[in-house]
Amino acid sequence: MANGEVPAAKLRAWWAHRQWLDGGRHRGASAAQVLAATGWARTGGGSAPYLGLFARAGLRRAEVDAALAALEVQELPAARGRSYLLPAEDFALGLAAGAGATETELGAAVRQLGVTRDEIEQLCLTLAQLLSPTVPLTSAELYVQAGPAVRPLGDAGRRRGVASTLPLALGLLRSRGLARRVPVDGRLDHQRHGYLGWDRPVHGEAADLARRYFAWAAPASVRQFRRFSGFGAATAKAALAPLELVALPGTELLLPSELAGEFAEFTVPSEPAYALLAATDGLHLLRRDLSRLVDPRDADRPVPASRTGRVLGAEADPPTHLVVDRGRIVGFWEYDPERRELVHELFVPMDAALRAALEAAESFVREDLGDARAAGPDSPRSRAPKLAALRAAPRKE
Template sequence: MIPLPELLVDNDPMTPEPLTAQTPTANIPPARTLTPDRLRAWAWHKQGLDGSLAGSTAEEVFARAGWARSVGGANPYLTLFARAGIRRDQVDADVLARRILELPAARGCTYVLGREDFAWALKLGKDAAEAIRVLGRLGVDRGEITLLEEQVLHTLTEAGVPLDPRQLKDELGDSVRNLGEEGKKKGATTTLPTALGILQSQGRIRRVPTNGRLDQQRYGYELWNLPASPLADDEVRVELIRRYLGWTGGATLKQSQWFTAFTVAQSKAALAAVGAVEVPTALTDAGGGGLWMLPDDVGRLAVFEEPAEEQIQLLAGTDSLVLLRRNAAELLAEEGPEGEKIDRQVVASLALQADLPDHPILDRGRIIGLWQYEPGEERIVPWLFHGPTPAVIRRIAEVEAWIREDLGDFRAFSLDSPASRQKRIDALAESAAARSAAVGK
């Protein structure tokens, strides 16, 4: 799987005072009842993976479950198929109609999100000032970048069609400065990416997939001129925390900081503004920390009942269920259906990894296996931690058919390829065979 950023180290020099819960204690479920199984099922429900989003539009899915991380992989497509059964042709049509788009948002990372969030989410993008500071150390002043921005806009206006970075560079000629070896060391080969990034963060241009698909990273740029959000920076932070807690059903302070990149002080202010409540869980005493939740969700969790029947899903390793809190270890359990024991070494090995090595197979929020797609054989290669049930076999077949018919392959990120993942495919097949042999003894 694509390596993801390490947890952000907080910039604040001092630990803040604890936030004050505003919900009556009587409404908070007892910590002993908030077991890992119950919390997994609760997050599963909040993510709409229990069938509650069936028939929804892509915009509705992203509003309820959160934005879909896009790194040139197929996660946005599977996010929508798993929750609402939306096929790729509809997703691509929604992108073309600008009902959903891939934009830089939280932490400056790209996500696919609905149109109601475009303007304010862009304000969450990586601060252009940092890129300007890097160029400043290379002898490029702000005026030069401002001029280049205007030239980019003029060039796109004249072209009337999207232009990719190479085409733009050719058209702009000497206006794009090559920053040499020193620039390469600082991640700035030329001045063009900074100008494009600033214009995109302002909504004046946007990236367009060259073939209309989200599971690749070849883009052109076109004029956009999106009206700016009226929200101030602190209001944007409050809105993101509100959405984030709604998407997750609750998260620790550190988990929220990883996703938002807010400082402790900013996080504290945003949590207070939405009236967030810290809810102790069965993991709190073990150092897991309480979950900060929206007040309404505290009451809903108190009466929430875990599903009795299997709910099987195959998701991407960057699905919101896993990525929003980056807590794959908490989604693992040492028991399968009806108390069937799982190899403790398997659980321990996966729990030590910040990110899963493959895509997860889940049942009601619990990881029960891993998978990869092998395009040469047009098949999913699964490794289940326990024996397959009819529901698991059926869902694997459904997702396998969908990948074959809609995508042709399932890439985790832009540089993922059948050759690069073959070792992982072989390892999954070997692990599955070893388990079958052990069960057969």
């Protein structure tokens, strides 16, 4: 290690500490409090928000669903237009952060699909009249009720995942705070949604998002902030200017000056603090710098079910859900809903604390979620090769 360079173990442990993954100190915090302190949680129809809130504050699914129904938290198109679970205090900022992506999507449809802005605005007016603030309508119901105001976009639209003008108008209404998408059954890990009328302000400066980001993710780099926010170089530079960031020796990583003293005095805890997280948890996703969460001795571990010799240290994103200890990745895990059990591969010997963390997560998934789906097309069938590979891995008992 070069003179003055920050040890990797300290960086990992600090990130875990700032992410409230250091031994259950924040049990009893609300979903909104967790998200405000540790960052917006990526959704996308998977279990990541539930797993992250359980790991940080012991929150059960019913508590998270109740917070969603009470508008204490909400799934919104935020940074880069991606879906995140946000606390109420950040609704306006999140919507402002995602507005540019919605405009980009609409602009592409205008150029490539023969859509006009006028017809989308007219459809927005029609949908606004149809949407109720209390009774959600599915996209299929809106398609029927909007009648000729919705126009199919043919094969070209289907190839781009936009079969009609309806999703473009709904996206615009959501980005303007005039509609919100809610899960039909109240669960974030299912993919059936309805739409409600809404009326929320949309405002926030680029510097506001930068300040939030570096409170959650620092030490982090300008490149990582740009990847999260979607900002161009000039916008990012202007957003960071008021923050008084200081550089960590020997790295490209920056830290707000008000955290510099705390970071300097921080030491790696002597006791392990295990947590089971989704692959898209903010511990990784805020920076997408997986190699810094991997101990060098684990870099050459094979990716489960890989047919091409992939290894963990060369991955951009986690290949499975993760077991972590003080920020270090110490295992892979997935859930088998047919056998109703958690399957894992550990990089460290089993001890009482690790066993307790595994059992707690397994019980939570079995009793509250039924499965631990990743976002997208994940299913028990698609997961079968990973489950087989994890079961075949050597045990560290």
